[in-house]
Amino acid sequence: MDMNGGRKRNMKGHVVVISYPATGHTNPMLQFSKNLASRGVIVTFVNFNLNHRKVIQARESLQRLKLDIRFECIPDGLPEDDSTLDSNINPAVFKHMQDNMDGSGLERLIHRLHASGDTPPVCCIIYNSFLPWVRDVANKLNIPQALFWTQSAAVFSIYQHFQNGEGLDCGRMPQNVIIPGLPELKLTDLPSAFMETSGSINYYLGQLEVVKDASWVIANTVYELEPETINSLRSTSLPFLPIGPSIPTSFLQDQNAEDTQVGANPWKAADCMGWLNKKPPLSVVYISFGSILVISDEQIQELAVGIQQSGQNFLWVIRAPPGHDHIAEVLPAGFMEETKERGLVVDWCAQLEVLSHPSVGVFMSHCGWNSTLDALSLGVPMLTLGVWTDQPTNSKFVTDVWKTGLRMRRRDDGIVGRDETERCIRMAMESEEGKQLRNNGLKWRELLKSSASEGGSSHSNLNAFAQEIISKAK
Template sequence: MASMVKAEAISSSSSPATTRSSRRRRVLMFPLPFQGHITPMLQLAGVLHAHGGLDVTVFHAPVNAPDPSRHPAAYRFVAVGDGNEFAAEAAALIPTGSYGDFPAALMALDALLRVPFEDALRRALAAEEDEDVAACLVVDSNFRGVQAVGERLGVPTLSLRTGGACCLAAYLAFPELCAKGILPPDQLQLDMPLTELPPLRLRDMVLSTTSSHATMATCLERILDSSRCSSGVILNTFNDLENSDLEKIATDLNVPVYAIGPLHKISIGLESSLLTQDRNCLEWLDKQETESVLYVSFGSLASMDREELLEIAWGLVDSQMSFLWVIRPNLAHGSQRVHLPDGFEEAIRGRGMVISWAPQQDVLSHRAVGGFWTHNGWNSTLESICDGVPMICRPHFADQMINTRYVQEVWKIGFELEGKLERETIERAVRRLMCKEEGKEMRRRAKALKNQARISVEKEGSSKTAIDMLI
């Protein structure tokens, strides 16, 4: 594969054993302050620490900060920005639902954190002792300004993409689609297939309905600059899942590409959830039949109208299937508490459970779970694939439409639930996945991908090899 060839060319001149000196090596990291970005960054930290002997310094924003007590003593955590006023300014930039202007928020966060990060990085570099040297800075690819600070201070940088290779390949094609006049889209052509990006349609490239085209284009340009200006791009995926897109990325970016996922199957035991997990659901799952439960969760950011929540509730009831449904406090627009309809609790007694947040990896790997209704964020999509669980897909924004399209058209391990959410449609979709022969075929294909993911992280597997090269 092209990306592996590039990595080998760099690593062949010196093995990890010959490049290490008597001094300790430390990797610096800066995640974007969203759950879906913090989790893979800290998983990567676990991999580099456990497999490479690297100590870790995690710079973090003053909002959605990770809990140091959950991580090894070799980790240092450094808050970027001082004072309650700065923390409030950062918190005000974090969108709270699907209708936020995420591209604008990402760029504003990057701009806000740049100056205080330079101060924090200078202090960290000045405090280095002979046995503790910064090897590199790993930045979330949305932090192009933060990355430039590291470059200016002489620290080599690596760019972490927290989405799939399919997403980055689509982002790489964005400028060409704009130059051809395909983007911004004509609303009458949203179902037009993109010959440059099969199996995507034009609608799958509408990554935000709340951002202007100019804002979206600038945000993606900065993401691509982060990749091209780095010493390498790290992706939480594996070759057998996205080989063609990985090859395309390596060729287009002309930097080493390290496909080292699935990180959650390598970096075991590190807890990075920003919300309190209800582990009682695992005891409930223990009492259910094998592959009988539909797990329903829309991630940490996606939100919906109260009417949609009510339709989901009655659709799940009418399906007659067992389910575990995550309803976090701000899932409904404009409300911190969701009120389920009268009669719902009685209707699901014995076959349904509602919780505020789940230990998702444990849930998806549980023998009782036979399907996942998801928003298709990349972490959720990859976790579902790696545990052989087929999906009902309901994307909201960003890369979720791209991921959904691959789930349905490329890997064929799920399908999109399109259109208005109505209880009759929901009932049919649930039964299609959980009971029909079509759903059983999706489950068989998902289990085949699960096996490929397992092989990738074993000795001499593609991801294990890429990790060794990266270290």
């Protein structure tokens, strides 16, 4: 059945956006939806029972912006009374979303939207690769589809390069890898699945099967960050469209001061601004490892001692790991008391507001792609601790390509020790090399702001995509 056939309405274009229910996927896709709606496209943002309550928090900020974004929820088949499932990438949730979802809820929703007469027919379904079954719905209903890629172009290129290696044996991978459009990579620079023996890499490579049916690959990256990689991808006729950084536009442009937050926060953010206001410029080490990564008790303790030894002010976002009720149970004895004059430990914060504060001098990060883009967008150098999925690749680019960070060295047991932690903090905050990293970061900040401004690469790509969607509604 052709959902675009039948009644033609001279109305705005209408897209359905559906994201895997994890913060790192939902937030950039929700911000993209805001950017698209600001260009005259109606957006129906689809959630699951699992994350609907969190995502609709964004309505408050959307009301101020007066954007036409509607929220819908489809059943996910997960037990509603099981609070342990209410997390980001819980293995049980991940497997369920991959293997047990059949798309019937999404199909019924689109039929209902089409029959209601409240909106024009859906012109495009936009989804990310963690929900491969959405492709089947789009194909069945004959609706154009777009893949939203939430990682870097480099990671996409790496997966695509190895995609034809069905049954890839990671144990036989070369130590150095040459891929068109990328610098020479060591095996340890590739996404972590290439280092695993579980065979999970073949799943990640299989994700890209959906690309062959996609009219666009919309990527949360910036052309100026990865020009060689993006040019190489486009040389294969891949419709790769960089539209990033997908963050609230008040941090990139002056003309929209109301767009200050995405709104779909996994936890309540602590108010850190009063504390930061009391600290001198460039004097604070901001430390956060995102919404997913869980680090060991030993690693937390080593980091804490190194942070304390450095003598620097710090804002540390960290939650108690499994098996503990409070982070104080894991931190070294006396740490909280001895650092109370120069340190603040919180469960969660508004990261963009923190990174844009003049007191912040460096960002110690897991180097997830969203955090990496946040730091680049605001010109803050990084200390990278990447270990999982795309984080090692992002670390490689931050340190060796964009030259805005230091990669923290691990011991043979995989732990970043206290002395290495202290060394990296002092280097970033006190040395000439740290000043150069900061200067490089400021250059990238200006380039990313330019890309998001009128006439910039990402701004133009968003305009072109919106116009193509609107043209399909006429």
